[in-house]
Amino acid sequence: xxxxxxxxxxxxxxxxxxxxxxxxxxxxxxxxxxxxxxxxxxxxxxxxxxxxxxxxxxxxxxxxxxxxxxxxxxxxxxxxxxxxxxxxxxxxxxxxxxxxxxxxxxxxxxxxxxxxxxxxxxxxxxxxxxxxxxxxxxxxxxxxxxxxxxxxxxxxxxxxxxxxxxxxxxxxxxxxxxxxxxxxxxxxxxxxxxxxxxxxxxxxxxxxxxxxxxxxxxxxxxxxxxxxxxxxxxxxxxxxxxxxxxxxxxxxxxxxxxxxxxxxxxxxxxxxxxxxxxxxxxxxxx
Amino acid sequence: xxxxxxxxxxxxxxxxxxxxxxxxxxxxxxxxxxxxxxxxxxxxxxxxxxxxxxxxxxxxxxxxxxxxxxxxxxxxxxxxxxxxxxxxxxxxxxxxxxxxxxxxxxxxxxxxxxxxxxxxxxxxxxxxxxxxxxxxxxxxxxxxxxxxxxxxxxxxxxxxxxxxxxxxxxxxxxxxxxxxxxxxxxxxxxxxxxxxxxxxxxxxxxxxxxxxxxxxxxxxxxxxxxxxxxxxxxxxxxxxxxxxxxxxxxxxxxxxxxxxxxxxxxxxxxxxxxxxxxxxxxxxxxxxxxxxxxxxxxxxxxxxxxxxxxxxxxxxxxxxxxxxxxxxxxxxxxxxxxxxxxxxxxxxxxxxxxxxxxxxxxxxxxxxxxxxxxxxxxxxxxxxxxxxxxxxxxxxxxxxxxxxxxxxxxxxxxxxxxxxxxxxxxxxxxxxxxxxxxxxxxxxxxxxxxxxxxxxxxxxxxxxxxxxxxxxxxxxxxxxxxxxxxxxxxxxxxxxxxxxxxxxxxxxxxxxxxxxxxxxxxxxxxxxxxxxxxxxxxxxxxxxxxxxxxxxxxxxxxxxxxxxxxxxxxxxxxxxxxxxxxxxxxx
Ligand code: HEM
Ligand SMILES: [Cu+2]
Numbered sequence: 001x002x003x004x005x006x007x008x009x010x011x012x013x014x015x016x017x018x019x020x021x022x023x024x025x026x027x028x029x030x031x032x033x034x035x036x037x038x039x040x041x042x043x044x045x046x047x048x049x050x051x052x053x054x055x056x057x058x059x060x061x062x063x064x065x066x067x068x069x070x071x072x073x074x075x076x077x078x079x080x081x082x083x084x085x086x087x088x089x090x091x092x093x094x095x096x097x098x099x100x101x102x103x104x105x106x107x108x109x110x111x112x113x114x115x116x117x118x119x120x121x122x123x124x125x126x127x128x129x130x131x132x133x134x135x136x137x138x139x140x141x142x143x144x145x146x147x148x149x150x151x152x153x154x155x156x157x158x159x160x161x162x163x164x165x166x167x168x169x170x171x172x173x174x175x176x177x178x179x180x181x182x183x184x185x186x187x188x189x190x191x192x193x194x195x196x197x198x199x200x201x202x203x204x205x206x207x208x209x210x211x212x213x214x215x216x217x218x219x220x221x222x223x224x225x226x227x228x229x230x231x232x233x234x235x236x237x238x239x240x241x242x243x244x245x246x247x248x249x250x251x252x253x254x255x256x257x258x259x260x261x262x263x264x265x266x267x268x269x270x271x272x273x274x275x276x277x278x279x280x281x282x283x284x285x286x
Numbered sequence: 287x288x289x290x291x292x293x294x295x296x297x298x299x300x301x302x303x304x305x306x307x308x309x310x311x312x313x314x315x316x317x318x319x320x321x322x323x324x325x326x327x328x329x330x331x332x333x334x335x336x337x338x339x340x341x342x343x344x345x346x347x348x349x350x351x352x353x354x355x356x357x358x359x360x361x362x363x364x365x366x367x368x369x370x371x372x373x374x375x376x377x378x379x380x381x382x383x384x385x386x387x388x389x390x391x392x393x394x395x396x397x398x399x400x401x402x403x404x405x406x407x408x409x410x411x412x413x414x415x416x417x418x419x420x421x422x423x424x425x426x427x428x429x430x431x432x433x434x435x436x437x438x439x440x441x442x443x444x445x446x447x448x449x450x451x452x453x454x455x456x457x458x459x460x461x462x463x464x465x466x467x468x469x470x471x472x473x474x475x476x477x478x479x480x481x482x483x484x485x486x487x488x489x490x491x492x493x494x495x496x497x498x499x500x501x502x503x504x505x506x507x508x509x510x511x512x513x514x515x516x517x518x519x520x521x522x523x524x525x526x527x528x529x530x531x532x533x534x535x536x537x538x539x540x541x542x543x544x545x546x547x548x549x550x551x552x553x554x555x556x557x558x559x560x561x562x563x564x565x566x567x568x569x570x571x572x573x574x575x576x577x578x579x580x581x582x583x584x585x586x587x588x589x590x591x592x593x594x595x596x597x598x599x600x601x602x603x604x605x606x607x608x609x610x611x612x613x614x615x616x617x618x619x620x621x622x623x624x625x626x627x628x629x630x631x632x633x634x635x636x637x638x639x640x641x642x643x644x645x646x647x648x649x650x651x652x653x654x655x656x657x658x659x660x661x662x663x664x665x666x667x668x669x670x671x672x673x674x675x676x677x678x679x680x681x682x683x684x685x686x687x688x689x690x691x692x693x694x695x696x697x698x699x700x701x702x703x704x705x706x707x708x709x710x711x712x713x714x715x716x717x718x719x720x721x722x723x724x725x726x727x728x729x730x731x732x733x734x735x736x737x738x739x740x741x742x743x744x745x746x747x748x749x750x751x752x753x754x755x756x757x758x759x760x761x762x763x764x765x766x767x768x769x770x771x772x773x774x775x776x777x778x779x780x781x782x783x784x785x786x787x788x789x790x791x792x793x794x795x796x797x798x799x800x801x802x803x804x805x806x807x808x809x810x811x812x813x814x815x816x817x818x819x820x821x822x823x824x825x826x827x828x829x830x831x832x833x834x835x836x837x838x839x840x841x842x843x844x845x846x847x848x849x850x851x852x853x854x855x856x857x858x859x860x861x862x863x864x865x866x867x868x869x870x871x872x873x
Contacts, residue, residue: 025337027347031434035441038499042492046449049488049558050460057458081434102431102514109506109536113544120548120576124563127572135567208561212568215561219552 019084030084034077040070082237086254090246100253107257111264114227118268121223125216125276134280135212139204141277149192150273153228156185157266160235164259170249172242179239182262186232193225213280220276227265234258349433355419356741357440362412365447366727369403370806372396376782377799380792383784391481393782394464399451401467402490406497407447409588409722412730414440414504416595417532419741421508423840424526426517431510435503442500449493453486463490466780468581471564471573475556488557495550498543505539508532526838527608530615531594534622538583538590541626546580549573571636578629586625589721590618592729593660596682599736600664602829602836603679604671610663617656624653634702635709643702650700657693661686676829677751681732684759688724691763692717695770710780713773716766723802724762731758731809738813739828740844744820750812757805765798 019028048063050056128135163178197218200206208218238258241247247255338344338353348354376396379387388396418436422429430436448455453462461484465474469491476483512533516525552563553573562568601608608614630638630646664686673679695717698704708714731754738746768791777788784792826845831837 021339021343021347024339024347026350026353026433027338027344028349028434028437029347031349031437032346032441035438035445038438039442039445039496042449042496043445046452046485046489046492050457050485052485052558053459055459057460081438085432085434102510105513106432106506106510109509109540112537113502113506113540116541116544117548120545120552123576123579124552124568124572127569127575208555208559211566212562215552215555215563215568219555219561219563223548 020080028081028084030077030080032077034074034081037070037072037074037077040073041067044068044070087241087246090241090251100256103253103257104260107260111260114264118220118223121216121220122275125220128212128216129275129279133283136210138213138280139200139206141281145192145196145199146273146277149189149196150269152185152189152192153266153269156182156189157263159185160259160262164252164255167247167252167255168249175247176239176242179235179242183232183235183239186228186235186262190225190228190232193221193228217276220272224265224268224272227268231258231262231265234261349429349437351418351422351430351433351436352741354430354436354440355415355417358411358418358443359415361440361443361447362408362415365403365407365411367806367810368451369400369408370803372400372403374799374803376400377796379782380784381796383786383789383792385783388782390782391461391464394466394780395453395462397780398463398466398490399454402450402494403447404722405467405584405588406494406501407443407450409726410497410501411443413532413535413588413591414501416528416730416733416737417508417591420737420840421511421529421532422515423843424838425512425515425520425529426839427511427515430507431515432507435507439500439503439507442496442503446493446496446500449489449496452489452493453484460484460486460489463487465490468577469553469573470577471553471556471570474573475553475565475570477565483557488554491550491554491557495547498547498550501539502543502547505536505543508536509540512536527597527611527614528591528594531590531597531618534618535587535590538587538622538625542580542583542587545576546584549576549580571633571638574633574636575629578632579626581632582629583625585718585721586621588726590621592685592726593618595729595733596664596685597660598838599678599732600682600686601667602736602831602834603674603676603682604668605674605834605836606667606671607836608663609666609669610659613659614663617659620656621653624649624656628653628700631700631705634705647700647702651697654693654697654700657689661690661693676735677746677748677755678732678736680752680755681728681735684755685725685728685732687759688720688728688762691766692720692725695720708773710778711773712769712777712779715779716769716773719762719766719769724766728758731755734813736829737840738816739823740840742817742820743822744816745823745828746816746820747812750808754805754809754812757801757808761798761801761805763798764801765795768792768795768798 019030021027021029044063044065044067046063047058047066048060051058051060051063159178160182163175163182166172166174166178206214206217208214235258238247238255241254338348338350345353345357348357373396375388376393379385379393418430421427451462453460461481463469463474463482463484463486465482465487472478473480473482474487476487512525512529552561555561556563556565556568560566564570564573597608597614628646628650630642631650634643634647664682668683695713699708699714699717735746735751738744772788772791772795775788775791777784777791826848827837827841831841
């Protein structure tokens with residue numbers, strides 16, 4: 001049977017025609033590679049734990065090595081997958097409005113799951129916050145750094161939204177500058193977070209193991225920081241694709257989905273600042 | 287010495303794996319003339335052509351929802367056999383009060399692993415098998431919304447299983463987890479004088495997290511598929527019942543599993559990096575809240591789609607449509623929402639605030655209402671119907687029977703004063719096994735028998751199927767009723783030994799388990815033999831659904847596939863075949 005474009009005439013769409021292995025409509029190695037990479041990360045973490053102690057059956061470096069190697073494999077798999085599923089032949093692929101809808105619903109469902117991921121961490125924080133407060137000495141939380149970082153992140157949402165409007169008007173130049181601005185703001189934000197960690201850990205002696213609030217603080221901000229970084233990766237992919245000439249006023253689904261993700265992460269940050277930074281300081285009768 | 291032994295072992299392991307690969311490849315070749323697997327029956331010989339590679343590579347690279355469904359099914363059944371054999375050893379140990387066959391610690395390891403295997407590696411994946419294979423066919427979609435994510439989600443499962451079972455593998459210094467499937471802190475945090483600080487627990491937690499990621503990816507895919515990939519003639523109003531339950535289930539997974547995932551990460555941090563989430567000054571009881579906020583929805587995650595299967599299958603053999611279809615859908619949605627509001631009924635005995643406790647009791651009792659709505663709908667569907675007692679129908683009826691007992695025992699547990707007496711006794715074990723084995727697994731069997739002709743092109747042996755059913759129906763009721771009675775007598779759960787006064791009931795329970803084992807053997811034999819050499823089905827409507835106007839889309843697809851003998855589940859326009867394809871291998 002032929003697997004050429006003739007399939008568009010209402011027949012079964014072959015999802016993976018040009019994929020590796022080439023020439024098969026429904027076969028791709030990338031999911032398998034991606035999954036092996038992801039599983040390897042877990043195995044690496046497991047090996048790390050197994051490698052602790054004196055009689056450990058594996059060396060202490062086996063875990064980290066497997067971990068890093070697997071991340072490489074995961075990235076390779078993700079690249080192959082995303083490339084073949086979305087990027088290659090962008091303009092030839094006829095993308096009905098339906099497909100965009102699918103991706104948006106996928107993103108909405110994913111954001112729902114993210115809500116739950118954060119939910120457990122916030123659940124912990126509210127749990128300890130409802131108990132005797134403060135649970136120990138708190139570091140200086142609300143300062144100019146948090147304020148500045150918050151402004152940066154809010155600003156980045158605005159620039160991204162602006163960029164999104166520009167691509168809808170087909171103004172590529174403005175779209176690109178908006179994207180770059182957003183990305184820069186995001187990266188500065190992450191830098192600010194790293195600096196804050198440095199201050200807390202080195203100067204205030206406030207770490208992950210500093211008891212109840214330390215667990216909550218580093219757990220939640222760490223989780224959030226990971227999300228900002230991931231969002232930056234999404235935006236980076238969008239930027240590269242833009243520079244390669246993709247997207248138009250009609251065709252920019254991944255701009256929309258990446259924006260949804262970015263705005264979500266932004267909202268989580270504001271919530272986090274209010275309850276974790278400000279909330280820890282107000283009302284806590286010594 | 288040690289080193290050479292290790293190397294030798296590694297080489298041996300490698301050879302073994304290569305052997306398996308070679309054997310699989312051989313099986314694949316042999317399959318080409320004797321169609322035994324895959325989503326398609328006829329014309330598999332042509333897979334050397336352009337849709338899918340042949341042999342093992344086809345299965346490793348597939349992004350076809352039907353193939354992925356088959357992979358899920360194979361994985362789930364493997365896990366079911368593994369978890370089943372674990373419990374057979376446990377039931378053998380429980381034949382007498384003392385510690386005879388295995389040690390207490392090994393019993394606890396099996397207990398933990400049995401629960402986790404059955405819930406996360408069998409129940410969730412077997413649902414994934416049916417859903418992947420049939421949802422796109424039922425709703426007239428080309429495939430799942432994200433075929434590659436679908437494949438990734440599946441391939442996360444086998445490594446997850448390996449990690450979960452890692453404690454049983456011969457890795458020095460690593461022992462199996464003995465925390466129970468609920469992994470209560472502080473025990474699971476590894477503090478204190480126990481042996482649960484062992485890396486085996488960490489590996490299990492990591493594996494569990496990985497399978498959770500897999501389930502979440504699958505759920506996102508189902509939501510996107512059902513929302514946006516429905517065919518032109520499939521509207522919300524005529525969406526089939528199985529898809530409805532899958533949609534609800536996926537919603538539950540999306541909000542429940544990631545929460546468990548975060549809790550697991552917190553536990554891992556507590557164990558390894560000295561954080562204070564649940565121990566080291568943190569709150570052990572918080573684990574229970576987080577766990578059950580996930581855990582109660584989880585029980586509905588694994589029961590709703592089987593309810594959907596029964597709601598789909600039961601009417602086909604009653605000669606009429608599902609009674610009160612709308613109410614079955616509404617009750618599904620109601621259960622989905624309510625299931626997030628009842629978690630503390632697992633914690634009545636922990637001393638939480640009595641006012642909270644009472645409100646959780648109220649919602650738990652309320653959730654019995656939509657459950658009962660469904661039950662009455664199934665019964666009224668059969669009422670005055672023209673029942674055909676085929677194997678899938680028998681298993682569906684068995685489902686209803688067992689679900690009634692499981693549900694009624696649940697309502698009693700939801701009542702605080704009764705629960706305080708029965709909590710942590712065998713009564714609870716009886717209650718949920720009536721549902722997880724008696725109902726969920728029965729529904730899975732109904733599905734497997736019902737669609738056996740569709741995915742093998744052959745018919746199973748009806749006599750053996752009925753023997754299987756009766757062995758399981760009798761076996762499960764003997765075992766689980768004995769457990770309920772043991773609970774009334776005060777027998778606590780999770781012990782390898784017990785007081786002599788419980789001996790008789792324990793022996794009865796074990797007897798029932800062995801009867802189920804026998805049934806399982808009959809089933810295995812029947813499936814393997816029928817798959818290999820059962821008679822080919824004569825037409826594409828083996829259950830004669832057409833005459834009652836009860837045929838659903840997947841059978842229409844089957845008919846088309848048989849007519850055109852194409853291999854990819856295509857539609858009307860795709861009548862082109864490769865040269866050399868055997869179109870007539872069925873008849
Ligand atoms: C009619 C609705 C139901 C009610 C009111 C109900 C109520 C309860 C209650 C109160 C408990 C806690 C008993 C205790 O530990 O003291 C319980 C335990 C349990 N139920 Fe249900 N239940 C219902 C349906 C189900 C369903 C449909 C499933 C499975 C799919 C299920 C699975 C379980 C499990 C696994 C446990 C034990 C968890 C453990 O401690 O290991 N239940 N049920
Ligand atoms: Cu419950």
